Amino acid sequence: MIRGSCLCGRVRYELDGVPRFINHCHCAMCRKAHAAAFGSFLHADGTRFRWIAGEENVTRYPSSPGNVRAFCATCGSNVPVLEDAGAHVIVPAGTLDDDPLVRPIVHVHVGSKAPWHTITDGLPQFAAFPPQSFWDPWE
Ligand SMILES: [Zn+2]
Numbered sequence: 386m387i388r389g390s391c392l393c394g395r396v397r398y399e400l401d402g403v404p405r406f407i408n409h410c411h412c413a414m415c416r417k418a419h420a421a422a423f424g425s426f427l428h429a430d431g432t433r434f435r436w437i438a439g440e441e442n443v444t445r446y447p448s449s450p451g452n453v454r455a456f457c458a459t460c461g462s463n464v465p466v467l468e469d470a471g472a473h474v475i476v477p478a479g480t481l482d483d484d485p486l487v488r489p490i491v492h493v494h495v496g497s498k499a500p501w502h503t504i505t506d507g508l509p510q511f512a513a514f515p516p517q518s519f520w521d522p523w524e
């Protein structure tokens with residue numbers, strides 16, 4: 386089991402099984418939402434995700450059509466978002482309390498990368514969002 390929580394601890398969640406992967410997104414919206422050089426997102430089977438506490442404290446913000454961001458109303462930490470009618474969960478990796486067992490596989494939207502940040506790992510980089518063929522082996 387993999388646990389996660391927000392900064393203040395009101396929102397807590399758990400995930401069973403092994404997640405799919407982590408991606409780093411450098412788009413301007415992720416940079417602002419995470420107040421960081423990039424957002425890191427753990428992707429997993431949504432049916433294996435559950436809220437343990439504080440779901441009523443989760444506020445959702447539609448940052449662009451079809452893209453919702455969720456955060457703790459008390460402390461502002463990003464928290465998980467369920468997509469595809471709950472089939473898929475996207476977890477802000479910074480909120481994990483346990484090792485998620487999988488590691489980052491890609492940097493996306495590096496065309497919007499912060500000029501003060503240098504990517505120093507060897508992961509694939511895409512200027513925008515990778516084509517579906519990139520994701521197929523991971524889904
Ligand atoms: Zn909180």
Ligand SMILES: [Zn+2]
Nearest residue numbers: 410411412415
């Ligand atoms: Zn992004």
